Amino acid sequence: MNQALAKLSEDLWEGRDELEVLTFEIAGETFALEAFIVQEILDLLPETSVPGAKAFVGAVINFRGKVIPLADIRLAFGMEATKPTIDSRIIVIEIEIDGEPVLAGIRTDKVNEVTTLLQSASEPPPSVGMRWRPDFINCLVKRGSEFIIVPNLQVIFSARHERSATAPTHG
């Protein structure tokens, strides 16, 4: 498991020392996604829920005439739901799933900035002492006193989730 994770980490950095990312907040935690996969940042849009879908991608939105799924990372990480605020945004990303590009929106509480992460400050997710599924996380990058979480979207999007409610993973 640890080896596999180390490999995933390497994949993310691909030998690079720095990574340009967009940071955002969900439920008080800071996350980061590589900037080049981000297509657009939107204000909240009317959502249409999809009955029977995985709760984590339980809705679709109209993104410029395309119908794209809206993902809620909180549910994947089993975090508490938060009410939408004036800062809430949707980040539209394009990632590859099974070799096909897929557009998806991610609901966030606040979008911070585009910044640079240093490979030297990154660590693979610890195998113990964490509430989240370790394979959902690419790496943790230390900045100041806090950690920025770089989620592994490929794994999150292709993982099997509970169909109904969130999967509680309190550890």
Added chain:
Amino acid sequence: MSFPDPIAVFRTEAAELLEQIEAGLLDLNVNLGDKDQVDAVFRGLHTLKGSGAMFGFEALAAFTHHCETAFDRVRKGEVPATHALVTAVLEAKDHMRALVETPAGDHEAVSEVLLANLRHAVDGSGDQAASSVSAAPAKTLFKIRFSLPQNAMANGTNPLPLLDELRDLGTCRIVADRSGIPALDELVPTDLHVSWDVELLTDQPRSAIDDVFIFVMDDMELAVEEIAVAAQMPTVAAPAPVATAASVAAEPVASATSTAAAAPAAPAPGDAKAAKANENVRVPAEKLDELMDRVGELVIAQSRLSQLAGGSGDLTLRAVSEDVERLSGELRDTMMVLRMVPVTHLFSRFRRLVHDLANETGKRIELVTEGETTEVDKSVIERLADPLVHLVRNSCDHGLETPEDRLAAGKTEAGHIHLSARQQAGEVIITIKDDGRGINKERVRAKAESSGLIAANASLTDQELYQLIFQPGFSTASQVTNLSGRGVGMDVVKRTIDALRGTINVVSRPGEGSEISLAIPLTLAIIDGLLVRVGNGRYVIPLSAVEECLELSIEEDMRSRGRSFISLRDSLVPFLRLRDLFRTNTTPDPFQKVVVISTGSERVGLVVDQIIGDHQTVIKGMSKLHHDVATFSGATILGDGDVALILDVGHLVAEGQQQEAHLRAAG
């Protein structure tokens, strides 16, 4: 705009040419005396050879050359067209396809075999004609005057090879007419100013001269005059060349001094007409899809505009909005037509298939096609090809009997397969009908029982029984042939037709044949839908599936707590409460509505909160992340920009049936 790869363009062109050649050959096979088809095939081969050589497909050009030569001889009446020749060239045509697709591959051996076949087919029947060729036919002196348009060289026509080809025909005296050359300061170096006078003494007919100019015929001026028959053979050794000579002699007399533009030889008017009909622009299908998306978005934006305009008192705004509404509606209709292609293309390939199947099975099969002009969305056509191949194969292999059996049963020796297409409301119906032995119900039942598909002695309607043949792994053929009988195929048909939101209907009469009809929606891009509301969500039900809408009376509503049935004109219809299915967690509207939907013979009621109205729906596919949600076949964007999901009726009916089964078991 990027320029497409010329090789790719050639391949597309070659594919079309090969199809034309095949169609010509198959027509010729029906009527061997058809001179037009011989010419058409020859022209196709000639063009293929020419453009093949131009794009560096040397092997293709060399190989095609032999077929062309063979057909040239048929054209000139030196050898008759025979079934053997047609078959040989059909096989050669397949090889040409391979040469087009993989020019680098190792084709030598195959080429040799096919050419040997071809030689055999030509010479085997043409001994007498061949001997007549050696008997030195008459030589004629032609006076030819031709000029090409000024921009000919800029367009890639080089007159020198044309002159060389004339030289190949016989003894030639060529004089260039330089009177058209302007003074040096007016001379445009890329223009062509020279015309030519040629005296040609040849044993070839006049049509050979026309052939030299076959590619430039439409634009050029050509005058051919027959001066004198220099040496007429006194003895009439063989009838064929004389007949040709006579017809050749007759032709130039009529058109002796007129230009070719006024009185062209036989192939020319056809060419001109074809050129006019084929003024097409090739557009990749994905560009059309893109355009379709844009038009879809426009329609959505337009309906938002009309909502705004309707809510305001501004009359000018309303007028503009109405204009936009009309325009975008027309645009959408035009767009739909763009995507429609006639089924001719699809049907034409079956002529070849049936021809081959007849040879393989030793049966005599006649294919009749009907309604080829029926138009269907291009993407539908593409996906229909495979299922139809399976169905036609199945009819040829299982349906039709051997000639002996047919005669014994009092039928004609040749079996008939009838392939037809017609449009009916929003659907196209494609029917494959044969006059064979029909589906053996007992064998289907026995097979289904032995493979556990149905319970022993289960009571099934004929239709239900026939549908069993579309189950995976099902085949009643006691003998597996390389055509069918392996039990793959029919389930592919079912799956594809389901994916196209179509239905299959089977009719069979023992001893008289069977008929399989596929009903497919005309387009995959837009459907007419019924917009309904369930809880806070809005959903679209494809209108083609909707039978009727009615109100769920309070008594029915209350009573149906225990059993989810309504009685509709004396029949029980199970219903599904979409509110429960979708877990809306809202209070139900006081008067619930039932939308009765059907697929084929099954009916299910869907209970909704509100029926909003009909809605032209531009279908958007569901994301990959939602591919596990079977209840919805897609989504659409409503006038206010919200997303509504489109219900997958087939899936809901299945769900309804399951529920019904549970209830039956419980009750």
